[in-house]
Amino acid sequence: MIRDIRSAADLAPAYDLVVVGAGPAGLSAAIEASTHGLAVLLADENEAPGGQIYRSVERASDADLARMGPDYAAGRMLIGRFRRADLSYARRATVWNVGPADEETGDGAHALEVGISLGGIARPIAAHRVILATGALERPLPFPGWTMPGVMAAGAAQILMKSSGLVPSGRTILAGTGPLLYLLASQLLRAGVSVTAVVDTTPVGNWRLALPHLLSFATSPYALKGLRLLFEVHRRTRVIRGVTALEAVGSGKFGALRVHRGIKSMHIEGDLLLLHQGIAPNLNLTLAAGCDYGWDERLAAFRPAVDGRGASSVAGVSIAGDAAGIVGAVASAHQGELAGLTAARDLNRLDQGAYERRRNQLAQKLARALKGRTFIENRFRPGKSFRVPGDDGTIVCRCEEITAGKLREVAALGVPGPNQMKAFTRCGMGPCQGRLCGLTAVELLAQCRGVAPGEVGYYRLRPPIKPVTLYELAALPHTEAAIVAVAGFVERAADGAQDAKHGSQQ
Amino acid sequence: MFRRLSDGKARSVSFTFDGVPTMAREGDSVAAALLAAGHCSTRRTAVSGAARGPYCLMGVCFECLVKIDGRPNRQACMTTVVEGMRVETQDGAAMPGQEE
Secondary structure, three states: OOEEOOOHHHOOOEEEEEEEOOOHHHHHHHHHHHHOOOOEEEEOOOOOOOOOOOOOHHHOOHHHHHHHOHHHHOHHHHHHHHHHOOOEEEOOEEEEEEEEOOOOOOOOOOOEEEEEEEOOEEEEEEEEEEEEOOOEEEOOOOOOOOOOOOEEEHHHHHHHHHHHOEEEOOOEEEEEEOHHHHHHHHHHHHOOOOEEEEEEOOOOOHHHHHHHHHHHHHOOHHHHHHHHHHHHHHHHOEEEOOOOEEEEEOOOOOOEEEEEEOOEEEEEEOOEEEEEEOEEEOOHHHHHOOOOEEEEOOOOEEEEOOOOOOEOOOOOEEEOHHHHOOOOHHHHHHHHHHHHHHHHHHOOOOOHHHHHHHHHHHHHHHHHHHOOHHHHHHHOOOOHHHHOOOOOOOEEEOOOOEEHHHHHHHHOOOOOOHHHHHHHHOOOOOOOOOOOOHHHHHHHHHHHHOOOHHHHOOOOOOOOOOOOOHHHHHOOOOOHHHHHHHHOOOOEOOOOOEHHHHHHOO | OEEEOOOOOOOEEEEEEOOEEEEEEOOOEHHHHHHHOOOOOOEEOOOOOOEEOOOOOOOOOOOOEEEEOOEEEEEHHHOEOOOOOEEEEEEOOOOHHHOO
16 A cells, blocks of 8 residues: 655655656556565646546546546556555655755765655755656747637646546637647547537648658557547548648637738637647756756657667656657656666665666557657647747747747847847746746747757756745755854754754655 | 536635635645636746646646735646635745735
8 A cells, every 4th residue: 555645854865766747657566666666756747646638537437437538547547556565655746956965964875865845845966877757748839829828738728627627618629730639639529518629730741750650550449540630630620731820819818810811811709728749858957957868859749869778868766758758648657667676776675687688678569658759749740830939929938028039039039049149138047947938938939040959959947846935945954064054153052962953844 | 628527526725815715626736726716827927928728737837827825936736725715816926025
């Protein structure tokens, strides 16, 4: 049975392995490592295990499961195995730092330190190994009006359906590209939602790139599922293609979508607009941990560099699942299992022969699960004009309200990368820490400079990767030297105990 | 803007939004509860004062920042509604000093 960690005080000072994220990769990694006897802590931000894909699946009714489909229901088995595993689980916990152990405050035995905040109290946790399974983010789809209330990410509608049984009550428009757009359309239609239109922005030229991979796709489990989805959505709602630009209009809230198709345009009235153009690895924790990364042109996104077992460039830190490159739920679980197994091997909990046998089995399963993905990636690769807004008035950075025009102005000054652009404009400096503008800002700058995004690089991300209160940081244990460096003195009580240090450990 | 699928059996929870008594379903996030009650606009931005509302619902975009029980800058999508919770629209850059 898992041990539920309800407050920071229940956390052990150290674990063999800390896994971040309770989606398919994180759950599988934690289960696997725990079966080999590792002391495992799985920390996750959400209310319940499952990640985005299996969100709230434990609470789902039969009707919910029927509506969301078998790929969702499959999460129940994995979560069931997790519940029976011998490990510690901290839900509603924010991991805001992963790095080498502090030379002074560390215990000397564990190489890594993980900053966790739980119930308003922050704690540094020591670990031998860390597996980051932080999943993916929806790629931004910036165009004029995309920030107004009534415009939401497609994933948000799925989350509302899964966790609260909520579906849009008015006229709903879906816009963008990718398999999830059609999956959501079919789920909404099955729930009786009035889907006015699916506005498909997939570039027509994608077929040329995707065709060479058609055979592999056609013989994968994705093919039948995909065709069924497309057929169902086309039969039940209007699908608009050949889209060249989008614009959301309304007074105070979303009222209509203007769809441009070359020189023609159409006006579709609606109450809710849901956007999606694929997902990209969630980089914030992996980059803040110092992992090397690079640009993946087919994915049109950055992803961390990992070897065949998921090991990153930082010793002891592995990355599994969509966080290392978009692979889907089934492959994510295999990658997680492999990372968990490798952690057990690294800490001498199983012999090399047994490790290699399992590793080879997992490699075969992984290859099967990845079949067909190259076709999907090419077929639904979002078009450049939807990744980099041509309209100068479009907001790129939602937090600081920085427009594409402002960024072009600054790019023209010759800024070498997004960090300088951030310093000039505040683009990426808001509370989301670049999660919603990063890809757009980088590609826009690369376009202005006429270089590849990989050459421009991503934001320099630093911990804490999520807001932590000063109170929490101040209450972390500090060495006497650190206190003296800041305060100039250490208060000592009459019995010689350090007041400051004592206070910090409460 | 959103409606409940009828198959939910969860108990209801009451909270206030800008002082107005509002019902949620047990287990709802604050953001889900606000959307269910018809509020798609839940803050005004610090820069231009533009209206914004929940966008990603997975803790990434920080668009759903609200004041909860007097504390500003709370992510409505990452907070579960509890009985008697006091939720308010966040107007511009709410400063931590405004905590009550």
